[in-house]
Amino acid sequence: MTARQKALIIDDEPDIRELLEITLGRMKLDTRSARNVKEAREWLAREPYDLCLTDMRLPDGTGLELVQYIQQNHPQMPVAMITAYGSMETAITALKAGAFDYLTKPVDLGRLRELVNSALRLRSPAGEEVPVDNRLLGQSPPMKALRRQIAKLARSQAPVYISGESGSxxxxxxxxxxxxxxxxxxxxxxxxxxxxPSELMESEFFGHKKGSFTGAIEDKQGLFQAAHGGTLFLDEVADLPLPMQVKLLRAIQEKAVRAVGGQQELMVDVRILSATHKDLAAEVAAGRFRQDLYYRLNVIELRVPPLRERREDIAELATVMLRRLAQECEAPPATLHPEALEKLKSYRFPGNVRELENMLERAYTLCEADEIRPADLRLAEATGASDGAGASLAQIDNLEDHLEEIERALIMQALEETRWNRTAAAQRLGLTFRSMRYRLKKLGLD
Incomplete structure (x- = not known):
């Protein structure tokens, strides 16, 4: 017979303890209860638990102290904080300290059950490095640290802001x-x-009801509803217009959304991860991004290192990428000439891993005898494109052709960063859509 999972409940209010004990008991969990920090520590010393729920305010201390104690002494056990309604700063502090998630009083039983089920689905102990099936490559110290951080953050429900350059x-x-x-x-x-597009943003995020605006011919589910129970990843979050930032902040805080044209709010259980290649703190300082939303998204920041900070990983990345290219083309794999590898290691890679992949794909097509030599990499072209006006006069045979190459490279970079969304790429470059379409046609990229 399988042993029942156990939960430790810490609250000085008998009614709350009883409510939590009954609810968790119906979920087939054994429970132990403590009225204060002292009793909680005694229970923790006595036996292991699969989950801990603690109130923030306790007679002889705070739940935050318990979160920190559990992180140090029982890191494999998820702990959730129970806070007073509206105490968002307290909840964020608990998440930063290592809490798995939080609940607000009065406790919503549906939300409680979701939280408990999520906590019990965690498998690996905190700090254990989980295999990443050859997608996050590299044995450099920055990449080993990144994998450890990913494994740790996976055990939390805290919002994570992922910072890093384009293509990293x-x-x-x-x-x-x-x-x-x-x-x-x-x-x-x-x-x-x-x-x-800004005029469709609210409908995309929260959905809409049939007839709520011209073109709304049927009910549509929004991104929050589509991600219910899972994760919503907001890429290039700095590009959100200010009116949408207000609505997004409310949806995150209330854990509820209202469809355009709808009358009722729908509760959603979504973990928010966000990213941008811009400096979000600088965007806040410039007044282009709301400070309250910034603090709500940036509970924990995770920095992805650029490729130039982990040059020792380039050989492994190149080997795997060339092997993948060969499989896709059903052709023999190419090898990198030692001089070509050294050239790659000395290049700055402003486009990071994505640029390396594009560079190797081009070189793989151009190389002879299945060996990529320095000339096949065309690093002089890449340097000219990335440095813009940095080329010397001696390198320029024809100014019009040189400027056209720079323009082509920048447009390609904008298209790749926006997953070939022409409207978004035009916005990134400060062009109208009509101007973007003209340039694509002129450069043969249409």
Whole structure:
């Protein structure tokens, strides 16, 4: 017979303890109860638990002290904080300290059951490095540290802000946090905030009812509803217009959304992960991003290192990428000439891993005898494109051609960053859509 899972409940109010004991008992959990920090520590010393629920205010201390104590002494056990209604700062402090999640009083039983089920789905002990199936490559110290952080953050429900340069792998990091956590079998919904027209943004995020506006011919589910039970990844979140930032903040705080044209709010259980290549703190300082939303999204920041900070990983990345290219083309794999590898290691890679992949794909097509030599990499072209006006006069045979190459490279970069959404790429470059269409046609990219 399988042993029942156990939960420790810490609250000085008898009614709350009884409510939690009954609810968890109906979920087939054994429970132990404590009225204060002292009793909680005694229970924790006596036997192991699968879950802990603690009130914030206790007679002889705070729930925050218990969260920190559990993090140090029982890191494998998820602990959730129970806070007073509206105490968002307290909840955020608890999440930063290592709490799995939080509940507000009065306790919503449906939300409680969801939280308990999520906590009990966690498998691996905190701090254990989970295999990442050859997607997050590299054995450099920054990448080993990143994998450890991903494994740790996967055990929490805290919002995570993923910072890093374009092409460094922010969406992959978000997917791994989702997959390794308790929501791994639920939906992962990525959305590029810069690719949605502002007039359709509310409908895209929250859904709409039939007839709510011209063109709404049927009810539509929003991104929050699609991600219910799972994770919503807000990529390029700095591109959200200010009016939408207000609505997004309310949806995150209330854990509820209202469809355009709808009368009732719908409760949603969604973990928020966000990312942008911009400096979000600088966007706040410039007045382009709301400070309250920034603090709500940036509960924990995770920085993805650029490729130039982990040059020792380039050889492994290149080997795996060339092997993948060969499989896709059903052709023999190419090898990198030692001099070509050294060239790659000395290049700055402003486009990071994505640029390396594009560079190797081009070189694989151009190389002879299945060996990529320095000339096949065309690093002089890449340097000219990334440095813009940095080319010397001696390198320029024809100014018009040189400027056209720079323009082509920048447009390609904008298209890749926006997943080939032309409207979003035009916005990124400060062009009208008509001007963007003209340039694509002129450069043969249409």
């Amino acid at each position: 792998g922010k969406e992959l990091v978000a997917r791994l946090i989702h997959e390794q956590g308790s929501r791994g079998e639920r939906p992962f919904v990525p959305v590029n905030c810069g690719a949605i």
